[in-house]
Amino acid sequence: MRWLIGALGVAMGAWGAFLLLPLLDLDLALWFIGGPVVHDLLLAPLFGGLGLLIARRVPKRWRAPVQVGGLLTGVLLALAVPLLWRPFAGPSNPGLNDRDYLVGLLVAVAVTWLGVLVVTLMRPHADR
Numbered sequence: 578m579r580w581l582i583g584a585l586g587v588a589m590g591a592w593g594a595f596l597l598l599p600l601l602d603l604d605l606a607l608w609f610i611g612g613p614v615v616h617d618l619l620l621a622p623l624f625g626g627l628g629l630l631i632a633r634r635v636p637k638r639w640r641a642p643v644q645v646g647g648l649l650t651g652v653l654l655a656l657a658v659p660l661l662w663r664p665f666a667g668p669s670n671p672g673l674n675d676r677d678y679l680v681g682l683l684v685a686v687a688v689t690w691l692g693v694l695v696v697t698l699m700r701p702h703a704d705r
Contacts, residue, residue: 645693
């Protein structure tokens, strides 16, 4: 059964690649190659080092909330980057494109870290 599912996955991947061939150009190739390269050479070591720094330097009471706040900040940034970078790249969506994305991102990040502060201060001191 695994072989059948694997063969079906390979066939679907090949079909997707076949459909993608007419769209191939330099921008698409840079997108598919650049994303993993940027992730593997820049982002993964950076965030791995930040995680190690948090694990070693942040007090135990603050550690989990700071990690969750960092994760949520990363997700917010990942969602906001396309709209901050190229705000009108996609088709127009009334009510969506007419807002200040940078202010929205900053408010969401501020609320996230305010939540980290509140949760940490509300936690009991029994982490011994």
